[in-house]
Amino acid sequence: MLNAIDYQLCSDEARQQANEAQLAPVLLKRQQLNLAALAQVDEALAEKIKQHLAVAFAPFVTRKKYINVMHVSRARALYPVVPPEYVARQVADFCRHALCIDKRQDYSQITPQRENAQNVRDIFPGIEQRYVSLDVTPGEALVVLGCGLGHHLLALAQSSQWQSIVIVEPQFDLLKASMISGPWHTFLHYCQFHHIDLTIIAGHEGSDNLPQLQQWLIDQPAQSFHVFRHYQYPLFCRIEMDLALGRVHWQKLTSLASRDSKQDRYYEFSFSLNHYLDVTRAPCNSGYFDANCRAFRQFLPEIADSFASYQAKRWVLFQSGETSWNVIDIEQGNSLFLDDAEQESLEYLRHYGKHPRLDALDARNGAxxxxxxxxxxxxxKLKALVQELPQESFQQLPRKLPSFLMYGCALGYQLQALVNDHEVDNLIIYEPNSDYFYASLILIDWQRILTSLDERQANLYLNIGDNGENMVDDILTRLSYSGIHILSYTFFYVSYYQSEFDQHIRQTREHFKILLNISEYYDHAFYNLTHTRESFAQNRPYLRTQRDHRFQQELAQIPVFIVGNGPSLDGAVEALREYQDRAIIISCGTSLKALYQYGIRPDFHAEVEQTRSTYHWICQVPDKQWLKQIDLLTVNGVHPDVSDLFRQTLLCFKRGEAATLAHLLANSEGSSYQDILYSYPTVSNCAVAYTLALGFKQIYLFGVDLGFKDPRYHHSQQSAYFKEQDGSEIYDYAQHGVGLRVPGNFDDYVFTKYEFRYSAEIIEKTLAEYVGVDCYNTSDGSLIQGTTPLRLDQLLILNEPLDKAHFRQQLLATAYDTQTNQIATCLNDWFSDSQFDSYIDSLLDILEQPCASWQAVLAQLTQQMAVLGSAASNYHSLFFVLMRGSMNSCLTYLTRLAFSGEDQQLCMHRYEQGKVIWQDYLRAIRQHYTVHQGSFDQTPGLDF
Known part of the structure; x- marks a missing residue:
């Protein structure tokens, strides 16, 4: 993590700007000098570099006043803070132990050994014979893999009497950056004076470099060549390791093109194997391992069972210094840390301690x-208090940490220090790499860590081998007892960079913010119950789990068009019109009006919202008889007035919602009804999940853009988002935040917002749960994994026209329970909630106690969650299903206020302010619950 940009930059922004201003004239002069020198050798290349506009990489000044360059999208630097120091060491390593390949010799293959706690020479037996001193084998031809900032070029040229040098630099951005930092002028002059033939292969990604490089090697009259790898890059690592281990012949380098070369920290400086060849063997303190296994057998026995006889798969523990240890990738030849793993781990923890990462609660006033x-x-009101908090609240990591989330345990040194120096109540650790965790069992005292946490009655959540794909659901499950409000005071720490893991980390943070906004709060849960009860009373059909097998087979062959209201819907109208008789058309939400305007009547309409505002949106269609020819596909909780607009309402339970939970408690046959999980956050998600649950397997998406090329055109122009008179927006949709760039279905990228990106990911999850489904995406928006992009001019539906009236009759008769009114009686008989008021009173009594310390706040929050837990075990009470969302939300804000800075007294004042609002909210809930029993939601629509 010492390559993280937050570690590299000066924390004082003014000083950082001053450093950049001080170096700017020097860098400009150096660039001009270098380009002029290069123009004398290769005028075309010099001009190309001069005209090139860098995109992926940007130079910057480190806090130590050295030039570095960062990978923009990853916010990772190519070098440590002082690049010349490390480059000099790398060149010195090369002079002592340079990879030399004799072109006349066939090398035997070296098989890496996977035993832990070894020297590099033990892991790769005989490797020292491939890396020889330049004093012993003078150089003839030199292959330089990576230009970077060019600090190594002159020193390499001077290291031996080279006849020819080839420099391979895949990234043209870096070649341009090297002009402001590297000694190109002196290097080129040296090559000319000493008659060194110089070749530069630049701007070719990956294996595209191999044909030129292989031809260069063939053309060289030299009997041998040396290889210098400058930084981590999949192809570079493969070339070095395969040549060094005898896995490939130098004349067959192009065969590397077909091999897997995935690597996480590419474009980052690293040492080669030669850096560790002089390390003398020393015994590793393996006494920790047995004690650690005993401790895990006591506290987490499944981990002890998994690692008792574990053998490293790819990352092997090795001795990197006289007293230091590291792990090395036996495939790519890179170590996890540059030098001393313990020193680097503790150094970044110290840096983090001065700049702790507490993710701010998403308290923006969205539209x-x-x-x-x-x-x-x-x-x-609580949100307003949070918005008033200062931006930078912590200058150091507090000693008391209610919650700490560590992404990556690595070798564990920073974890050991964290537990020793801080009191952590909830410690969550994700380590996707089992090899790393195994090494930590040998290197650190896990027994002490586990015992210390146990003595403090802290909770440890340790997930080994998970890449973070299920992180959101997993964390929510783990915090279900203590409450997700603790996430608002959770410090997030990343121990090392791993590309896939980093992506999941970013997504997890975004998802938690979204979940705070789409959770089922008291009002939503209350009306979800009353609306669902009404649907039972009206005998609305509900989808069953057991259905006619023959009809299910028929459904699998019928095409379904799911029509969203994305901007590309306007261009799909003719295709929909052409095939409307051959497919089942399901409109989603606000696409209904657009289809009406275009003269296309869907067979079904999908909705997921339960508020009455949906009624107003649908009523933008002026023809009520037209609506009465359409069936509504939706989930329980839909507003009764919305149901009344359509011919028939076909319902499915939405998993996890208040009425669904109540129904499962009250109805002994509740499991005989189908439910769907992934019906959020948009109505398109509901339509996809419902369609799959029914049994359809031929699905086509139209207008499910979940993104847009122009933020001004975010939905169909014929939908209710735009005025009919002039086509202008009804309200500024950009207020939702539409600046995210994501891969497009047909384009490199499109713009979107967090909710839409989340929606796409949920569709991906939904599709992944069903076998044999073909989902074609004709929408010109975000790419959705698991769907096949299909342009409209390639759409071809070959089945015969459908008898849709017959289809509807069969569907209703074979898939739905049409006698549901008895369930309303079950609910009324089961729940006699006389205890609702007493639970509210219990919370108010707890809140009456003033809090003078952070410890008291934590105790008060825990007591409130205990009331909710007690209600959860009372199966005849609705308190839990009605209050869980509001409690988690409000306690989240209260937690954020209570731990908003380092001044305990000030934090207590902020907490007490928030607590008054929470108390008023509880009293208002009690009043509402008493007065409005059986009433329906009255949320108004927009003023059209």
């Missing part, structure tokens, strides 16, 4: 339709 919900009224 929201007006609503009578109590939750919005009171949560907005």
């Amino acid at each position: 929201r339709k007006s609503s009578p919900y109590l939750h919005y009224d009171y949560s907005d």
Whole structure:
């Protein structure tokens, strides 16, 4: 993590700018000098570099006043803070132990040994014979893999009497950056004076470099060549390791093109194997391992069972110094840390301790339709208090840490220091690499860590081998008892960079912010119950789990068009019109009006919202008889007035919602009804999940863009988002935040917002759960993994026209329970919630106690969660299903206020302010629950 940009830059922004201003004239002069020198050798290349606009990499000044360059999208630097120091060591390593390949010799293959706690020479037996001193084998031809900032070029040229040098630099951005930092002028002059033939292969990604490089080697009259690898890059690592281990012949380098070369920290400086060849053997203190296994057998026995006889798969523990240890990738030849793993781990932890990462609660005032919900009224007041908090609240990591989330355990040194120096109540650790964790069992005292946490009655959540793909669900499950509000005071720490893991980390942070906004709060849960009860009373059909097998087979062959309201819907109208008789058309949300305008009547309409505002949106279609020819596909909780607009409402339970939980408690046959999980966050998600649950397997997406090329055109122009008179927006949709760039279905990228990106990921999860589904995406928006991009001019539906009236009759008769009114009676008989008021009173009694310390706040939050836990075990009470969302939300804000800085007294004042709002909210809930039993939601629509 010492390559992380936050570690490299000066924390004082003014000083950082001053350093950059001080170096700017020097760098400009150096660039001009270098380009002029290069122009004398290769005028075309010099001009190309001069005209090139860098995109992927950007030079910057480190806090030590050295030039470095960073990978922009990753925010990772190519070098440590002082690049010349490390480059000089790398060149010195090369002079002592240079990889030399005799072109006349066939090398035997070296098989890496996977035993831990070894010297590099033991892991790769005989490797020292491939890396020889330049004093012993003078150089003839030199292959330089990576130009970087060019600090090594002159020193390499001077290291031996080279006849020819080839420099391979895949990234043209770096070649340009080297002009402001490297000694190109002197290097080129030296090559000319000493008659060194110089070749530069630049701007070719990956294996595209191999044909030129192989031809260069063939053309060289030299009997041998040396290889210098400058930084981590998949192809470079493969070339060095395969040549060094005898896995490839130098004349067959192009065969590397077909081999897997994935690497996480490419374009980052690293030492080669030669850096560790002089390390003398020393015994490793393996006494920790047995003691650690005993400790894990006591506290987490499944981990002890997994690692008792474990053997490293790819990353092997080795001795990197006289007293230091590291792990090395036996495939790529890179170590996890540059030098001393312990020193580097503790160094970044010290840096983090001065700049702790506490993710701010998403308390922005986003665009929201007006609503009578109590939750919005009171949560907005709490949100306002959070928004008033200063941006930089912590100058150091507090000793008391209610929650700490560590992404990557690595070798564990930083974990050991964290537990020794801080009191952590909830410690969550994800380590995707089992080899790293195994090494930590040998290197650090896990027994002490586990015992210390146990004595403090802290919770440890340790996940080994998970790349973070299920991180959101896993963390929510693990925090279900203590409450997700603790996430608002969770410090996030990343121990090392891993590309796939980093992506999941970013997604997890975004998802938690989204979940705070789409969770089922009190009002939503209350009306979810009343609306669902009404659907039972009206005898609405509900989807069953057991259905006619023959009809299911028929469904699998029928094409389904799911029509969203994305901007590409306008271009799909003719295709929809052409094939409307051959496919089942399901409109989603606001696409209904657009289809009406285009004269296309869907067979089904999908909705997921339960507020009455949906009724107003649908009523933008002026023809009520037209609506009555359409069936509504939706989940329980839909507003009764919305159901009344359509011919028939076909319902499915939405997993996890208040009425679904209540139904499962009250109805002994509740499991005989189908439910769907992935019906959020957009109505398109509901339509996809519902369609798959029904049994359809031929799915086509139209207008499910979940992104847009122009943020001004975010939905179909014929939808209710735009005025019919002039086509202008009804309201500024950009208020939702539309600046994210994601891969496009047909383009390199499109713009989107967090909710839409989340929606695409949920569709991907949904599709992954079903076998044999073909989902074609004709939408011109975000790429959705698991779907096949299909342009409209390639669309071809070959089946015969459908008898849709017959289809509807069969569907209703074979898949739905049409006698559901008895369930309303079950619910009424089961729940006699006389205890609702007493639970509210218990919370208010707890909140009456003033808090003078952080410890008291934590105790008060825990007591409130205990009340919720008690209600959860009372199966005849609705308190839990009604209150869980509001409690988690409000306690999240209260936690954020209580731990908003280093001044405990000031934090207590902020907490007490928030607590008054929470108390008022609880009293308002009690009043609402008493007065509005059986009422329906009255959320108004937009003023059209």
